[in-house]
Amino acid sequence: MKKTWRLRSGAVGLIVLIVMLAAGCGPQSQGKIVEGKVNVVTTFYPIYEFAKAIGGEDANVINLLPAGVEPHDWTPRSQDIVNTSKAQLFFYNGAGLEGWVPQFLKGLNRDSQVKAYEVSRGIKLIEANEEDEHEHEHQEGAGHSHQHHVDPHTWVSPKSALIMAENMKNSYIEADPAHKDAYNERYLNLKKRLEELDREFASQLGKMPRKEIVVSHEAFGYLARDYGLTQHAIMGLSPDAEPRSRDLLELSNLVKEEGIHYIFFEELVSDKLAKTLASETGAEVLVLNPVEGLTEDQLKRGDDYFSLMRNNLANLILALQE
Structure with a gap:
């Protein structure tokens, strides 16, 4: 069952607030x-x-x-x-x-x-x-x-x-x-x-012969829309969504038919499905970061939005070549 915020009574809001305030553990x-x-x-x-x-x-x-x-x-x-x-x-x-x-x-x-x-x-x-x-x-x-x-x-x-x-x-x-x-x-x-970052994406991706990307999590819709790409996602808008078997089969066929070389995954979400799809189709895996947060290692390296987005661009260029 799906639980959503429903404010039909004050009791729901009170319960949620108590849960928030009582959560003494965790980051x-x-x-x-x-x-x-x-x-x-x-x-x-x-x-x-x-x-x-x-x-x-x-x-x-x-x-x-x-x-x-x-x-x-x-x-x-x-x-x-x-x-x-x-x-x-x-x-x-x-x-x-x-x-x-x-x-x-x-x-x-x-x-x-x-x-x-x-x-x-x-x-x-x-x-x-x-x-x-x-x-x-x-x-x-x-x-x-x-x-x-x-x-x-x-x-x-x-x-x-x-x-x-x-x-x-x-x-x-x-x-x-x-x-x-x-x-x-x-x-x-x-x-x-x-x-400047926008110009780099527009210029570099505009030159690429391929336009199809396969990603683990449907997080790149705005990037795809703004720079002429088409994303195909293993999971939906929420990264914990379970893909259906027929969707995985269709993606597998797409990867083979289009000769797609790379399946993208991201650091903060399990790469299991991306690696499974890659192994079934002969593709490789590569990181495409939705920049939702930094890992501890990225913090130590001094990464930021701009460095992560430029890493994304470099990996997209690699994946979209013939």
């Missing part, structure tokens, strides 16, 4: 509220990186999602409620990614002044097809819904990331107009880097 978000700065709470890594870049010295940014954790499978803890209640800004992706957000915001302290912003607002969202929606109606999350009516993976395309960054900049200026010029200057620097 906690890192960071504390700092007086004299704009305190910003972000839900996961790409938003955190952009918020830090724009906020600079005027902001204190706290990211909720710990390193190495897949955002589809995460729920907030008691300290997250405390920090967000004291913050000025709360940035979340929206588009159905963080199903826990509405109830989380209801659980904040009554005197909280935090302003919540859905940073994907303004992006032309990709609608999930009916089969995807049916499939995800049977995926049950830990206290939140995995059901998606749209593809939530907006940030994986630099074109969408540009819209997200502008939304964050506008929110900073609204919350702290005294530092408007500084926020705008830092935003323009980030915008320049994102535009």
Whole structure:
């Protein structure tokens, strides 16, 4: 059975909040509220990186999602409620990614002044097809819904990331107009880097003879749409969705017929199905990162959104050659 947020009585919200507050184990978000700065709470890594870049010295940014954790499978803890209640800004992706957000915001302290912003607002969202929606109606999350009516993976395309960054900049200026010029200057620097990344993807992928990619998790819809590719996913929009046997058979036939050389998998999700499909079709496996979070090793190496996206581009170029 699929459990979704249904607010038909206050009892459901109370039970969920008690579960959140009682969760004393598991990874906690890192960071504390700092007086004299704009305190910003972000839900996961790409938003955190952009918020830090724009906020600079005027902001204190706290990211909720710990390193190495897949955002589809995460729920907030008691300290997250405390920090967000004291913050000025709360940035979340929206588009159905963080199903826990509405109830989380209801659980904040009554005197909280935090302003919540859905940073994907303004992006032309990709609608999930009916089969995807049916499939995800049977995926049950830990206290939140995995059901998606749209593809939530907006940030994986630099074109969408540009819209997200502008939304964050506008929110900073609204919350702290005294530092408007500084926020705008830092935003323009980030915008320049994102535009450069966009040009690289458009130029390099436009030259590739192949346009079909096979991925483990349907996280690359915006990337595919914006740069002329077609993605075929083993699993659906939620990485814990179970693929159907007929879908795997169709994918196997596609890989063989099209002569596809690589099956893409990602670090934060099991690579078992990708490796199985590769072994059955004579293909190899290669990483395509949805940049949902950093692993501990990536943190140590100093990786960021831009380095991971350029690694993605290099692997796409390799896979899309004849």
